[in-house]
Amino acid sequence: MNPHDSLISLLGRGPDPEQLRHVHTIPARQAVHSPWPDWVHPDLVAAYGSLGIHEPFRHQVDAADLAHRGIHTVVATGTASGKSLAYQLPALDAIHRSELRVLAEPGKIHDDGAVTLYLSPTKALAADQLNAIRALQLPTVRAETYDGDTDPAARRWIRDHANFILANPDMLHFGILPNHAWWASFFRRLRYVIVDEAHSYRGVFGSHVANLMRRLRRICAYYGAGRTFPEPVFIAASATASEPDVSFSRLIGAPVTAVSHDCSPHGSTTVAFWEPALTEARGENGAPQRRTAVAETADLLANLVSARIRTIAFIKSRRGAETISSITKRLLDEVDPSLPQRVAAYRSGYLPEERRQVERSLRAGELLGVSSTSALELGIDISGLDAVLVAGWPGTRASLFQQIGRAGRAGQDAVAAFVASDDPLDTYLVNHPEAIFDVSVEATVFDPANPYVLGPHLCAAAAELPLGPAELDLFGSTAESLLDRLVAQGYLRRRPAGWFWTHSQSAAGMVNLRADGGGPVSIVDAETGSLLGTMDSPQTHYQAHTGAVYVHQGDTYVVEDLNEDDHCVMVRRANPDYYTTARDVTQIEVLETQRTMQWGGVTVHFGDVKVTTQVVSFQRKALISNEVLGEEPLDLGARDLFTKAVWFVVDNRSLTGAGLIEAQFPGALHAAEHAAIGLLPLVASSDRWDIGGVSTALHADTGVPTIFVYDGHPGGAGFAERGFDKAKVWLAATRDAIKACECDSGCPSCVQSPKCGNKNNPLDKAAAVTLLDVLLRHATDSPAAATAPAPTPTGSSAGL
Structure with missing residues (x-):
């Protein structure tokens, strides 16, 4: 490592700062081009040429073919x-040729039309993709967005006349x-379904979208009977991932071919790899405290912005994005009063007009610094960035590569910094960069068969069209038994032809794609009554x-x-010098x-568990x-979670034989549980807040010392x-992360x-x-040694 020959000094701490643990250089990559495929209409070639794209990359051509x-x-x-061009080529070519046939033979009914759903x-x-498609200026392509922000008056026109519709799940x-x-004509002509940023569909959200894709394929088959093509072609764009063909195949429920060789250039x-220094402050149990990743990242962002280096700082939490922005503005105000207005936060929960304004300002170069959640990690086209800061591990290697890949998109050399937070995984990775760059990217993890996800989707599918026995394979081997439960609970009715939705409520309303239980909660300013944003109920x-601190656009x-009954949170402006964390x-x-x-x-087990949690203080x-x-204490009700867990069972003799006494068991189990939760994202595409854990020296169900780690989502x-x-x-x-830590x-x-409810004790x-x-x-x-014993429940399962 020779940081003196690198771009490290741009971070503002000199060429060899004490916080620097390692430097890794991702080498520049040269482009490999291929000629345009013979089947592409010359009008498309000319349209791309007008934008300066005269020859596609090889991977674009291979995927489009x-x-x-x-x-x-x-x-x-x-x-x-350039993944966009790979899916645009076949989709736009089909649309363009279809529209030209209509123009050539006016009045004739064409049964081979083509439309695309993105x-x-x-x-x-x-919105970014819409701008890219419109920039081609193809008069035959009528591209429109269709989402919650779309004017209701325009929706019918879009449904009837647009041939490239951009929507979300x-x-x-x-x-x-x-x-x-209402969409019958559209579905009869649907030729391509494009699934962008497919790697983001993981966990429970991925499980929901996988079942949504099956419902979509089912409706397409219903309207596709007798047409010239059996079903639309699904095309996905994804970050580099382990076995992307397997993941996308599981997402749509059909075989998939992957193109993963990247032939595009990059600086x-x-x-x-940056680890904040220890401070004088002492935390719980007298443990030394590192400077927070938020404060450290704000310092680095201020340094880069003051040097007029265009930078994005990524962090997982909404609160973190707001706090980095606020601290950065305060630091910059001391340097140059004109600079704070060139920094902004970006996250979900903003009103649509706020998000669009930040995106426009960033593209135009009016903003020099943005602190963002993963909302800007995805494929929004923002070129010309010189630096990226990643505050805390983003959850997966794929996300890290997506984020640091934001810099250098215009071909210039760039600098990125991974700023470790106080977390076992961050500590491990900042000292083991080989665990990031020398191993394959994670597989995308989700479970379409999760009964808490699949059950409501089966209801929604039956409400769309009665479910026939021949369709059950589409939804997996557990679908039939789950349908029987839904019949018993009164949601569906069984008839010889299949299962019918008979309930009075909306079947679609039973499904919450992005969260679990309760729906969104409104955040309202108590002084003005204005809506600031939303938050998921859990x-x-x-x-x-x-008493919680809530941050919105720096305020x-x-x-x-x-107020849980009315799904409303009342907040009042304040300026505290602290943040809040809840304990359960x-x-x-x-x-x-x-x-x-x-x-x-x-013994290592995997299975179903019931987790009862109560937030008791903050x-x-x-x-x-x-x-x-x-x-301060809190008086909130307990919540039950029926989910999956892995648990490790060890008898007392094994521990005493290793030199431990029984008085040490609780502290050993508790510490190992915390560290294991922190390190799970190393092998699963999760983050710490997706999972939870419990450890006990004598568990009621096992009778011996046990460590549980569970999914924080129903099912x-x-x-x-x-x-x-x-x-x-x-x-x-x-184990290696605990041993390597320099604390006593x-x-x-x-x-x-x-988030320990026991104040990290013992x-x-x-x-x-x-x-x-x-x-x-x-x-x-x-895991081939694992067995799948006959079900041996020790409690009762939850209903849907």
């Missing part, structure tokens, strides 16, 4: 590799499929309880009242064991130092099962958790390493 031949295709290449996870990405679910009869990127006990509010207490009950592995005296913590300023999200499959790798990394007795970088760092050694002593690499 597959789709043109009727093969479901996923193109999985890096940021700014789906993206965000409205911003769809939410609008497909609520607005299109339930009203498919070299210098990636800094988040409110943690982020919108009375800080304190929650005055959480959790109990777990084993319902059913599905898979088991035996590691000598250690802490105020200093913005800069993380110092705990105070704690599971696939993360715990991935942990079961990769248990040896996962626990070995957990445990800190947030190894065994402390920011914790025994050294004993946790011994415990993990015991768990790993006879560990096996392959």
Whole structure:
């Protein structure tokens, strides 16, 4: 490593700062071109030529050829590799030729028309794609967005006349499929379905979208009987991912071919691995505190903006994005009063006009710095950026590569910094860059068979068209038993022809694609009565309880009242020098064991559990130092979660034989549980907030010391099962991360958790390493050793 020859000094801390742990250089890549395919209409070639695209990249041609031949295709290449052209070519060619036939023979009825449905996870990405398609200025292409922001007066015209419709999964679910009869003409002509940023469909959201794709294919088949092509071709654009063909095949329920060789050019990127320094402050149990990733990233962003370097800072949380923006503006105001207005925050929950304004200002170069959640990680076309900051691990290697790939898109060399937060995984990765760059990217994890997801989608499908027995294979092997339960619960009625929706409520309303339970909650300014934004209901006990700090566009509010009955949170403007974190207490009950592995005296299980959680208090913590300023109790109800878990069972003799005494068991188990939760994203495409854990020296269902790690979503999200499959790798990394931490007795970088309900007590760092050694002593690499015993429930399962 020689940072003196790199771009590290742009970060403003000199050429060799103490926070720098490693430097990795992603080399520049040269372009490989191919000629335009013979089947592409000359008008399209001319249109792209007018935009300066005179020859496509090889991967664009390969993917477009597959789709043109009727093969479901996923193109999985890096940021700014031109995936859009790969799916635009076959779709726009089909539309253009169809419209030319209509123009050539006016009055004739054509039964081989062509339209395209484009789906993206965000409205911003769809708006960006709309601009790109309109820039081609093809008069035959009538492209329009169809989402929640679309003027109701324009929706009928779009439905009847647009031939390239850009929507999102939410609008497909609520607005299109339930009203498919209105869309009959569109579905009869639907030639291509484009699924952009397909890697973002993971966890429970991915499970919902997978079932939504099956419902879409079912409706397409209904309207496609007798047409010249059997069903539309699905084309996906994805970040680089492990086995993208397998993931996209599971998403749509059909075989897929992948194109993953990236032939686009890119400037070299210098990636800094950055760990904030320890401060004088002491946290819980006297543990040393690092400077927060938020404060550190704000400093770096201020340095880059003051040097007129266009930068995006990414962070997972909405609150973090707002806080980075606020601190950066305050720092810049001391340097140059004209600079704070050139920094903004960007996140979901903003009103549409606020999001569009930030996007326009960023493209135009009016903004020099943006702090954003992953909402700007996706394929929005923003060229000319010179630097990217990533505050805390974004959850997956694919996301990290997407984010750092934002810089250097115009071909220039760029700098990126991964700023570690106080988290075991961040500590591990900032000191082990090979765990990022020398291994394959994660697989996208989701579970379409999750009964809490599949059940409501079966209801929605039956409401759209009665479900016939021949269609059950589309929804998987568990669909029939789930349908029987839905009949017993009164949602469906069984007839010889199939299953019919008979309930009075809206079937689509039973499904919440992006969250679980309760729907969105409105955030309202108590002084003005204006709507500031929204929040998913499950988040409110943690982020919108009375006394919580809420940040919106740099303005800080304190929650005055959480009204769960009216789905409303009242907030009032304030300027606290702290943030808040909620604490909970959790109990777990084993319902059913599905898979088991035996590691000598250690047993590893995977199965169904019931988790009962109650938020009991919240802490105020200093913005800069993380110092705990105070704690207050909360009176909120308990919530039950029926989900999936992996759990490790070890007998007392194995632990005492390793030198532990029983008094050390609780601290060892608790510390190992915290660290394991932090390291699970190393093997599963999750983040820490997707999962939870419980440890106990004597669990009621096992009778011995047990560690549970569970999915934080009803029915599971696939993360715990991935942990079961990769248990040896996962626990070995957990042990290594604890041993490598430079603290004496445990800190947030190894065994402390920011959301621990027991105030991180007891914790025994050294004993946790011994415990993990015991768990790993006879560990096996392959899940092939796992068995699937007959169901042995110890509790009762939840209904839908």
